[in-house]
Amino acid sequence: MPRKTRIHAATALCMLSALGTSALAEPGPLASYDPPLDPAFAKLIASADLDAGARYFDRKCAQCHDGHKSGSNFKGPHLWNVMGRMAATREGFEFSPAMKAVKKKWTYATLNYFLEETARAVPEREMNLVGITDDATRANLIAYLRTLGDAPAALP
Numbered sequence: 001m002p003r004k005t006r007i008h009a010a011t012a013l014c015m016l017s018a019l020g021t022s023a024l025a026e027p028g029p030l031a032s033y034d035p036p037l038d039p040a041f042a043k044l045i046a047s048a049d050l051d052a053g054a055r056y057f058d059r060k061c062a063q064c065h066d067g068h069k070s071g072s073n074f075k076g077p078h079l080w081n082v083m084g085r086m087a088a089t090r091e092g093f094e095f096s097p098a099m100k101a102v103k104k105k106w107t108y109a110t111l112n113y114f115l116e117e118t119a120r121a122v123p124e125r126e127m128n129l130v131g132i133t134d135d136a137t138r139a140n141l142i143a144y145l146r147t148l149g150d151a152p153a154a155l156p
Contacts, residue, residue: 029101029102029123030087030102030104030114030121031103033113034109035110035112037107037109037156041112042108045108045143046143046156048140049140049143050144052137053140053141053142054144056137056140060129061079063075064127065077065078067079069150076093076127077093077095078093080148080149081148082106082145082148083111083145083148083149083153084106084153085105086104086105086106087105087106088103096122096126098123098126099126102122108153108156112138115131115132115138115141115142116132117130118130118131
């Protein structure tokens with residue numbers, strides 16, 4: 001290998017190792033993967049349609065989840081203050097072992113990854129949602145979920 005190529009290859013390896021192992025890891029269960037937030041998806045969240053997110057929540061999520069401040073757990077956990085909360089920590093709700101294994105906070109990145117394909121993110125979960133493949137719909141919902149809290153997180 002010519003000297004110039006060896007230097008570029010070595011530089012690339014150093015740069016990749018500086019990113020950390022999660023940046024190099026293959027997407028898989030949230031328990032062992034830290035998903036990045038795609039900047040393009042962050043822009044979708046920042047410009048999301050909150051009314052559309054609320055309608056989606058009422059139509060698809062409210063069957064199992066309560067999002068009101070004074071609400072409670074249903075078939076799924078209460079979602080008030082979900083953004084920034086550690087997964088599987090809602091008091092009074094019995095989470096599946098798979099969800100307990102996640103041990104990550106719900107952030108824009110983790111919610112996006114989970115809601116896009118729930119079986120990939122948390123295999124053996126008990127939630128029956130397959131996922132939301134449409135980016136705009138998912139961004140609208142995540143932006144809406146952000147508003148369900150005492151101190152909504154800053155937009156990405």
